[in-house]
Amino acid sequence: MLTCKQFDEFMADYLGDGLPIWQKYMCWLHVKMCRECAYFMQQYRKTIALGKNAFESPDDAVPDSVPEELVKAAMAHRKSR
């Protein structure tokens, strides 16, 4: 059976479906047998989801427009080259 340290090294690939079937099985088995790693992985998955969610807020959505002075500066920047 994998140690926790070995499992930790595989965790990102395990969650990302990037492991060969036998390694995936070894990881699955480790999670079934190890409460600490199962708990860690649950929080790790929440962390990934929170990261994605943090930039999906309406406040972070791409705004409708940018300030006019920025547009003018970009136009002037091109003409100056």
Add this chain to the structure above:
Amino acid sequence: MTHAQDVITESEIAGQLEIACESRTSDAEAVLIHSLRSREDSGYETLVRSYGPLVMATANRYLRSQDDAADCFQDTFIAIFESIDSFQGRSPFRFWVRGVTINQCLMTLRKRKRRREESIEHMLPMFNDRGRRIEVASPRQKSEIGESLDAEQRRQVVRENIDRLPDKYRLVLLLRDIDGYSTREAASILGIEVNAVKTRLHRARSALKHMLEQTIDWKHCHVDV
């Protein structure tokens, strides 16, 4: 500009439609791309107005500084204009614009004086001699919002903590988890090995998890995973 110069020939339209079909580029985008390739001033202004918000939001996310983002904004549009012929329509135009923006941000970060960054070593998982996980309880910060973060406060906390990560980890996390690039694409953008991306991503997520534990109560944190 004369009317004749305004008219796009049938073969040009066919070419643009081919791009549109291949990449689901909209008709408006196809016209814009044609205009940029013709080096028209009006095309440049449309580009800045239409894609300015996307470029600004991306630059703010990667650079963490509004001044740097504003400088990067101008350089990005020059870069888009100068490299428009390299756009082959294999990905949606806005993805390509975002990629050019990210490249400009990375160039800005390389030029910028390195800021003092917090080490993440103490935030990574620890193991004993037999490879068994050692659980280290992280101290919860007593804050006014600690126990009762609403959705927006929680997003803010997560964004602030992502910003605390050293650039080498933060950039991989943004590319992979936020902007959805593959491991191989992230490696290519950053000019590092695929395995380095994997290692940095895992360390970035682990450190972020550790930081979030100080303000977020996992038991009451409901989020779709």
